[in-house]
Amino acid sequence: MKMSIIRAFLAAAALIGVITPADAADDQRPNVLWIIADDLGIELGCYGQEHVATPHLDRLAREGVRFTRAFATSPVCSSSRTAFITGMYQTTIGGHPHRTRKLPELPDAIRPATTIFRDAGYYVCNMNRPTGTRGKAKIDYNFQHENLFDGNDWRGRAEGQPFFAQLQIKEPHRPFVSDTSPDRWKQIELPPQYPDHPITRRDWANYLASIEVMDAKVGEVLDRLDAEGIADNTLVVFFGDHGRPHVWGKQWLYEGGIHVPLIVRWPGRLQPGTVDERMVSLIDLAPTSLAAAGIEPPEVMQGVDFLAEGFHGRAAVFAARDRCGDAIDRIRCVRTDRFKYIRNFEPQRPYTQRSGYKTLQYPVITLLEVLHERGALTPVQARFMAAEKPVEELYDLVADPHETKNLADDPQYAGTLRELRTQLRDWIEETDDRGTVPEGDAAYFEDLMAEKQAYFERAMRRRGLDPELSPQDYLQWWEDQLGITGDPAPQN
Template identity: 50%
Template sequence: MRKRTAFYGLAALLLFLSTGLSVSERPADEPLFTQRPNILWILSEDISTELACYGTSVVQTPNLDQMAKDGIRYTNAFTTAPVCSPSRSAIITGMYQTSIGAHNHRSHRDDGYKLPAPVKPITDYLRQAGYYTVNVKTAAPGVTTPTKTDFNFLPDHPVFDGTDWNQRQPGQPFFAQLTIDETHRGKAWKTVVKQHEPHIRPEDVVLPPYYPDHPVARADWATYLESIQLMDSYVGKILQRLKDEGIADNTVVIFSGDNGRCHARDKQFLYEGGIHVPLIIRWPGKLKAGQVNTDLISAIDVSATILKLAGVTPPAYLDGRVMLGKDAKKRDYIIAARDRMDETVDKMRCVRDKRFKYIRNYRPEVPYMQPNAYKETEYPMWNLLKELNQQGKLTSAQALFVAPTKPTEELYDLQTDPHELSNLAASAKHRKTRDKMRTILDAWVRETNDQGQYTEEKIWLPKK
């Protein structure tokens, strides 16, 4: 009975979706579809919107471009944290990581920390609705993917049922999370990324103005874009697998980043490069093709929407909002948070609407570029910025990030200043906007019981 109720609930949802759904003509007595949809969420690690369909001409991403043509491309999608473990903790629960005590990067790995009641992973609700839940290990022939979870809590039981949707019962719908890690800075950038065609010439890339126009910076940025091209080829193989298995038409495919790109000033920070991610959703015959959606979307909204698509009423406690259909609740702003990253203790919060972003730095006395073992060994541009700063060779835009302290507040007009270089927090002209953003953030801290208000009991330090 539960499955039947879920089926009719989803059918009703699809029939009355008022935004973005196309229903082809059919006899009045013919059901909208014969079974609940499979749901596949592809998470590419550490990427921002450097895809061809988002306007990056030097990169070639034909598979994701086609997916965007076949579905909906979102231009204002954001993660709730600029690094993987708090972001993924939020995604799997539909909650702000700050609401559930999962805000510090790579925390609670050995202290038995549990999710606060009544919070559960969304896979619990999907499993109760009859879904087989998967953390994919082999995505397609020749594409092995890490079964990454990276949650900052200890679940009561396994979050996923298996590692491949072919392990499910015949006819059983599945929800699958699939991670592609070649876009994550690491050994792949020196091996399979470099071996993949086509190569991107460093002299052809366009660097953000806060990076120095230097051969080291250009080469590193080109490698990042090449990793996206390799990732796109994997997406093509995954979509082909769905087609070969005859399940493409009844599978909702969601593609997004887990957080922003792995570069200095981006990942681990609340600027656009740290939290703005691509989001593309395809569902053949159900979602109207070729849409471009400009609504403000938080990654936890995808989590809530997945439950709705599966016929599950999202629990009332969720921070995420359904973003499709007649039950969609649009956001006036999104919130993101940065707390301890690796051994670097800091705290930042941001409020972003469609035009302005407000950032509050709770520790303005410490620099953005605090000592960090990971960045100092893995980020060529991190050390390049410091070296060029000592030589007095940085522009004013590039020197902002290497300053010895941070402003307490930052306010940017993203319409006129998309790279967030001109801080308007002290501008009399923008006082009203700044005060409004302040009020929004203060209310959010109270209403969500932001756990960043409290001191972390145990600080993680890198192993020597």
Template identity: 40%
Template structure:
């Protein structure tokens, strides 16, 4: 009997072969569709923000700390060694990052601007979640609802988790890890011994100072576990391949000479990016980068062109020109009035102190209620026991200009501003700094601002008062890893 090529009359063997062939064809077609979808779909974007954190991670070579999940992220992507924010405190830095423009340009330079004093953004400037929404993204603000911006406009976040997106909708998630903001928890699984850490030379090297420093590193180890949970969730949900993950700090470390100031520990931040589809694994880049470049990168990969040119450029742009300088500015911090501007190349940094008559350590409730080392070093300063480099930051006034050779003097201790051998360098940097200030419409310092705010003087307390605060800190700083401790002071959040 002749066989017919019709399924209903095929032999069992023929049916099996035909069904198998159809399945193979269908599988190949589905695979091709899936591959094409992967290639053409907009990427998801996960932006992890560490609070108050410099590049103090094991992948950056910091001694004593162990951050395996962040190290893994760096090994699977690119790590930048010269990344800087635009301001040394959260609200001004975040205002710049969420829009892509320097905070002075958009009128957001005063830290923690009161609600009634906040102004709308200039015409044509929008927070990036608003732009991403219009481009079809679901925007989520996760883990922490902290945004801290100094303008009136709504930021454009739609929910508190990327799970709330529609089917096949790309998402943008900003995730702030708040632990590294003072107060710090200790790491019971991996406590850090004080003899394994290294302090900068402008700190007194005491067991108390080492313990406070190590406590901060332990808190970062706890945040590293949170990074691991985020990466694992992306893996579990099959999102890793087409998700751009960005990890940065919002400003530098919350220690003396760090946060609130324009030395590198106040403005240098970690920057790690992973996007398996686009970024080469294990890359390390030494080019100068600003956090504004992250904003430009996010909008670039989402296919968005803002109405106004951004102040940053996409790090994934093959035609990107390397920066000659990064710029940063500091203005009011709460009720503490001061103003500084900086320009930094890979080799030199110039800081212009616009209010040199004020002490670096003029009164700030945030610092005095949160920095144990400040209490210890204030006692030693008033007792005349600090060395020359340690004592510099405790002076009653500042020089108008500070010039540092970063390559020779990475801790920024030898001010070359009055050195005739560096006169031409100072002139060039100051000229370029002033051009930048004009570009961002920097209004400088009014007399009202100069004469306002809290006391401009240091010391802010008597020796006896500083001793009392130092003693109050001791049990809290030296607490056991499993002891949450009782913070000795009511703190001012900054």
């Protein structure tokens, strides 16, 4: 067995240290602003999405670099955020279970980017609104932490002090805002794996409306940078923490779950209006931002500086899905320019295994159940309702961008399958993937599942619903909530 490269790095970094702080008095160092949208796929105007207006992000793309192939390392908030704030795969540092009750300590050599920026003289803040201070902003890291931030707005910094700020934008996280456009839900084009039904359309339209709310907040913070005269000396990095909150998206490793927008603006340093097709990972954000500030990224970081001269893009990106709430699973994937290979380590757990969160928040989950029972799904849609997952999945993303045809059993692709299987296995070993390490004993999981079930039951009762409500009756409730009148017969 190969020796873990990461363990070797950790040991060396713990002994020699990795940070050389920049001169804190150098007020010419750039400010760094991360604008993080919660649960956002690439459904933006500047990415070609129709029926959504994102003028402020379109402006940012015109003034900066729009990356077309940026990917999260996890399709769920806490795991992805754990990775991109540390520049480390969440599976390497034990931060992979979503909503864990046992927050691990970070290894000695691993420090969040916030700490590294602070040690270099930066003011570090976490904001929940673009133009002022009010309340605490989302953190959601799967490791023990305290005093990660100096404040909740960059106005708290000393005169001339550069800042590293994160602006946390809730939208388009569910629950969505209600779409007020009378016709958008009729005009949108749905991916083929989604049933073409009024529920799906209304839900998708609400997602796009939520994106527009998010875009307006981006506009507010960009205007603030201009008004304060600091836009020209601020590196702005906009991205989604993972993909869209829909089926085949959030909590799954398909493109909808891990493909995210990434737009970077750095006046005077990056060519405005550039479209960059190189593959990058969100774990690259921390080292890239540190390097831009003149801070040497720790050698142990698994992320790389994607703005560095000589960076040609990643040959492959990797992502992992582990327990999400009450849905236990272990899935890994590797994505190259053309192919994606997915390994389901627990194939006995179906795609639609019981999840209180998704049952509460995803109306299309209930719709799929009802239409499947009626035999009203297309073969592509019905695949999601299978009793088990395949052990391996392989998709040609050029020929099949929606990942509808699994090629794992196709002899024509046997060589590609072997190559990517080996590549993923090597990554698991070399990064010291801790996905096989038990999160807890049987009693731990029994208590955890009971806690999640109790939350689900309380949430259903707050809606005036019986937690044991049938899918048919629950679907009727969703129809009422989404303003659907009459009999929404399947449109497949």
